[in-house]
Amino acid sequence: MSKTFTFKSHYELAIVGCGTAGMAAAINAKIRNKNFILLGSEFCSPKLAKAPQVDNFLGFPEIEGEELRQRFFNHLKEMGIEIVPWKVTNIYPGPPFTLVGKDQSFEADGVILATGVSTQKLVPGEAELLGRGVGYCATCDGPLYKGKTVAIIAYDREGEAEANFMADICSVVYYIPFYKKIGHLDERIIQKKDKIKSIKGSQKVEALILGAEELKVDGVFLFRENLPAEQLVLDLRMEKGAIAVNHQLETNIPGLYAAGDCTGQPYQLLKAAGEGGTAALNAIKYLDTLQENK
Structure with missing residues (x-):
């Protein structure tokens, strides 16, 4: 799928991750008519797919995880939002940011990280020798x-x-x-x-x-299926293994936001959806400010 997708050279916003937070961010970016791209894996939200029942997602009592996941996808489809299965290997801060993958790269004025949490810990020596072998x-x-x-x-x-x-x-x-x-x-x-x-x-x-x-x-x-966030972006501030953000979901790097499980506990769908929407709204404010200052 990603091999046939034609990337633009520049987007206003790039959303990295197609879980609950990433999809919620994409919906808000679409509503605000932003030029954005939603990047994910071949199989989005595997943890949700395996959940036998979800009891605390507002409006959907006692729903199976896979059914809820499909409802998320249907929402995106109805809005004309495509998930591009393309793996990001590096993000270089800008402005604009440069997102690099296996076979190509593109630029974005703002980025939302919604990468979830990696189940594999860093190998001792991995971070220290990154870029040196x-x-x-x-x-x-x-x-x-x-x-x-x-x-x-x-x-x-x-x-x-x-x-x-x-x-x-x-x-x-x-x-x-x-x-x-x-x-x-x-x-x-x-x-x-x-x-x-x-x-x-x-x-x-x-x-x-x-x-x-x-x-x-x-x-x-x-x-790995997901790269650790700190390996994606150089100098990204972390706290207790999670991306450090403020109430606006801003990281320490201007224009870079984070939402969902990658920002730490609690690992809940409600939190991920709320943070995804909030990160998108604040990223849009940032993008509008960039336009005003041009």
């Missing part, structure tokens, strides 16, 4: 590792295509999967099934420490 897009950085050794840690099958790509470039590619049913991997790739203890290095990546061995590598790439 640690990365999240092998096809982006592949040429830098020609003839070298890399390890790919994958929590879903997305990592397979990246590993196969690197097999044509690197001398050695290790693949450490944390999911079932491996699809297709190039025969040159070396699979390892072990715990990840840490990424080792002083000025750059030197090794990946597993439970039973140490792999000498020049680079480590990690593939």
